[in-house]
Amino acid sequence: MARKGRSLAENVADDILAMITIDKKFIMGDKLPNENELSANLQVSRTTLREAIRILVAHNVLQIQRGKGTYVKSNQELNGEFGLKELTTFQLDVKDLYEMRLIFEPQSAYYGAKRATDKELERILYYGKLEEELILKKEDRTEVEQAFHKSIAKATHNEFMNRLMPILYQAIDKGVLLSDANEEMVQNTLNDHRMIMEFLSKRDAEGARTAMKLHIIHAMRGFGITEE
Incomplete structure (x- = not known):
């Protein structure tokens, strides 16, 4: 499409x-x-x-x-700097980064479900499934997780959302690094990504937004981050 x-x-x-x-x-x-x-x-x-x-x-x-x-x-x-280069040099903590993800990424999933072309949707599902394979093999998935979330952002066809992704990579990278030692968080990632992909494949925008929000909330709770 x-x-x-x-x-x-x-x-x-x-x-x-x-x-x-x-x-x-x-x-x-x-x-x-x-x-x-x-x-x-x-x-x-x-x-x-x-x-x-x-x-x-x-x-x-x-x-x-x-x-x-x-x-x-x-x-x-x-590289997506878009005048935001200064932000990427900040020593942002995990709480700040995940709050930022919670603000932007559920809506990104919503518009991605509505606007993705068939090829963009195919790319999202490809990286989602590839990440699942890497998790099950206990191999490094940092770059693939970045690609999964970046593919969703690109499918929004919102240029600012795409340019914001390099900042969100900090949260994604830290999340992968810190969660790999927590089996419950890894399992949540598997389940959440499957749910996100299911809603995206059906082009269910509301479902995709809710699934992405739950995914980020699960990660925040795993890190002991409270929603205040």
């Missing part, structure tokens, strides 16, 4: 941006695959791909080097 009011090229541009910022398939300075390969991968025509690339060039994400190809531009905004 494409987001209403957006052209196919705009949705393809979003898919390519997600490959850069979430999937990390391409990093700054990387050359994109040739036109035939990338259009086949995205299942769109070369004409649509060219228009998507023009959109990303206009937004300072890609650059075309004549005779060489299309490259990911060295653009610090792709």
